[in-house]
Amino acid sequence: MKKIAGILLMLVLMAALCAAAAEASGTCGEGITWTLDGEGLLRVEGSGAMADGTFWKDTVQADAIRRVEIGEGVTRIGEGAFTGCTELSEVTVPDSVTAIGGSAFEECGKLAEMKLPDHITEVAGMSFSENTKLILSGLHTESGDTLGGWGFPFYLQGDDTKYIYSYTEDGVRLGLSVAEPVDPDAETVIFPEGMESIFPDFFKQMKHCKQARIPDSMTDLTIASFGGVYRDFVILCNKGSAAEEFAWEQGLQFDNGEEQVIGWQITDPEEKVKWVVKNYIRPEMTEREKALILHNWIINNSSYDDSMTIYESDRILVEGKGVCEAYSHAYYRLLQEAGIASCTFSGETVPRSPSGHAWNMVRIDGTWYFVDCTWDDPGRYLMDAPCISGQEKTHYFLMTDSELAKDHEWDPDYSADKGRMFEWYDPETKQVVRQQDWDGEARYLLNWQDMTAVVINSVHENQYAVAVPKFYRKDGNEFRVIGVEEGGCRGNEKLVYVTIGSMVEFIGADAFRDCPKLKNITIETELLTADTIGANVFTGIHSDAVIHCPESKVEEYRKLLKEKGVEAEIIGY
Structure with a gap:
């Protein structure tokens, strides 16, 4: 009896030991098995490639996996194999492994070092994403080698040198050689002389970085490298260097040893406007260059207010936070200080936003364009986004009507192509130059410089x-009405009577086209010529229409109107 009891006790102990030795197990590919023991060691054994997927998730908690040993014979670590193993601190990879699937070790924050075979040929996208302190060693590669897809930086250690690598859309590229890995908590980063560029998203891991020393050798800089830095970030550089020019073009703060362009601490909005224009606008710049620099300053020093409560441009200028209305008014104020004519604009977006949208109209070398700084700020939809998104965008800079109309809607009475806006301020004369106004019959564009007015259109579509x-x-001011704009009253199906005043110098093309009931037209002006009457002015009007004009102009107007396709009878008065 005692012998039987002893045997049973032994079996129980063996079962317990087996349970401790293998708390969980399973397969993770054809001919490949895995086991997890009570100490948190997960072993993968077999021959061939591991299957893609988090194979252990149905039986094991992620934080139970502390070490991983991949057995000799395994050729590929599967995609997402150990994603989210937050307690994983050690991984052994055999020489047989030649590839690592995407996100294989993503979000393994305690994984500090890993030795890889020197003949590995594939490190897919996001393989080590979020592992900001990881050092990879043993892998031999040359600057510019491509190993994978987009993600966060990691470190690669060769025989004598450590390299910082970063995932990009095109692959992991060698970015920087350093004696030691950069501390993600460092407030200052010093890049060594000889380095030519910084890989994209480098500063997204540097949550507390306040400044970076950029050497003269670094000539290939893009805003993508600086995504994640905040408004108080300063580029330290030498005067006349490419880094100084880059900082200036992007509206970033810099210190070149002789001059400090640092203004994030300025709290007075008017002082901030003057500071920006003084430090970033140069006399020799064209109007387009000035408008672009100020556009870049806005989007690289501002982030969208997701609470949608900050409408004041003062807050954008001083705090770097606001909604579209704040963006557009801040840009308007900067342009005004720089001597560029502009106005703010409002409408809707496509699809429609719940509270409308605001942007700008800007005059460059005599031509008006739309600019939407808010939509050019890629971080506008990111909650608590850093002020620099790390993406260079000028898609909504200097757009025509047709270009902006693809995803914006506004009152058709206003047009960048035609220079029509509600009103705009001329910074040179310090006056409102043009504005729209209307009476009971028509809408007018008023020019305060020469005190003239142009009819834009009839107020009502079916006006008699x-x-x-x-x-x-x-x-109390008088404006000479000198013209009717192109297509001004086109398509008015109830229009019967039209009188053209004696000061009118031009009638735009299609101005009264397709007005089928229009049959009584009086032209009082004697100032029209073949060059000032547009094509198809009266095409599609009533077949019995009669045009009355001064007796002295009958023959001349009859000839030139016929050349414009007008078949109506023309008689003098």
Whole structure:
């Protein structure tokens, strides 16, 4: 009896030992098995490639895996194999492994070092993402080698030198040789002389970085490298270096040893406007260059207010936070200080936003364009996003009507192509130059410089009569009405009577086209010529229409209107 009891006790102990030795097990590919013991050691054994996927997730908690040993014979570590193993601190990889699948060791924050075979040929995208302190050793590679896809930086140690690598959309590229890995908590980063570029997203791991020393050798700089730095970040560089030029073009702060362009601490909005223009605008710059520099300053020093409560441009200028209205008004103020004519603009986005949208219209070398700084700021939808998104965007810089209309909607009475806006301020004369106004019959574009007005369109689509007056009066001021814009009253199906005032110098193409009931037209002006009457002005009007004009102009107008395709009878008065 005692013998039987002893045997049973032995079996129980053996079972317990087996349970401790293999708390969980399974397969992770054809001919490949895995086991996890009570000490957190996960062994993978067999021959061939591991299957893709987190093979242990149905039976094991992620934090139970502390060490991993890949057995000789395994040729590939599967995609996502150990994703999220936050307690994993040690991995042994045999010489038989030639490839590592995407996200294989993603979010393994305690994994500090890993030796890889020197003949490995594939390290797929995101393989080591979020492992900011990881050092990979044993892998021999040359600068520029491509090993994978987009992700976060990691470190690669060769025989004598450590290299910082970063995933990009095109692959992992050699970025920087350093004596020791850069501390992600460091406030200062010093890049060595001889380095030519910084890989994209480098500073996204540097959560506390306040400044970076950029050597003269670094001539290939892009804003993508600086994604993640905040408004107080400063580039330390030498005067006349490529780094100084880069910082200036992007509206970033810099210290070249002789001059400090550092203004994040300025709290007065008006002072901030003057500081930006003084430090980033140069006399020899073109209007386009000035507008672009100020555009870059806005998007690289601002982030969108996701609470949608900050509408004041003061807050964008001083704190770097606001909604689209704050972006557009801040840009307007900077342009005004720089001597560039502009105005703010509002409308809708496609698909529609719940509270509308605001952007700008800017005049460059006499031509008006739309600019949307908010939509050019790639970090606008990221909650608490850093002020620099790390993406260079000028897609919504200097757009025409048709280009912006693909995803914006606004009142068609306003147009960049035609220079029509509600009003705009000329920074040279310090006055409102143009603005729109309307009476009961028509909408006018008023020019305060030469005190002239142009009819934009009739106020109502189905208006019975339109009279273009000799003068338009506003606030005690008289404006000579000198023209009717292209397509101004086109398509008015109820229009019967039109009078063209005696001051009118031009009538734009299609101005009264497709007005089928229009049959009584009086032209009082004697100033029209073949060059100032557009094509198809009266095409599609009533077949019995009659045009009345001064007796002295009958023959001349009859000839030139016929050349414009007008078949109506023309008689004098």
